[in-house]
Amino acid sequence: MSHRWSVTRPSFVIAAVFCLVGTLAAHAGQVMLPVPRVTIYPGQAIDKAMLVERAFRTGTAEQAVGTATIESLVGKVARQTLLPGRPITQDAVREPHAVTQGQAALMVFQSGALTITASGMALQSGGTGDVVSVRNVDSGRIIKGTVGADGAVHVGDP
DSSP, rough: OHHHHHHHHHHHHHHHHHHHHHHHHHHHTEEEEEEESOOOOOBBBGGGGEEEEEEEETTTTHHHHSSSOTTTTTTTTSSSSSSSOOOOOOOGGEEEOOOOOSSSEEEEEEEETTTEEEEEEESOOTTTOOOOEETTTTTTEEEEEEOOSHHHHESOOO
8 A cells, every 4th residue: 555655656646746837827917907806987087996906918909909907097097988897908007187077277387497377267178298278368369388297277388
């Protein structure tokens, strides 16, 4: 019996090693991507509780269009409906609006040391770096400007 045990024991170890190698090989060809845990609707801000990671095979269409990390999605806003278990593309999300249509917006003009500010009404919503139209509340003129990181609309030459 002990002789039989010593013969089957190496076979068992070899089989276990092959199983382990097969499992590692299967995971080596995969990439983890964030996917929604629940349906996320357009305009809804994304928080960490709404996301989970899912394995995709390396090189698949899903992996090619998906975003890299959960952290890169938290705080963004959905542009379209995001379905549970499906990868989230870069163009399916946007930064939150710094300027909202119909709300007051600070307009800033800078040239060298000269800074002029005025009150405006945003005619479009936009995030940092977007070009939006703003109506000057004093003159009624419509001016285009770029939304800054500070939430102000910068008008004139940069």
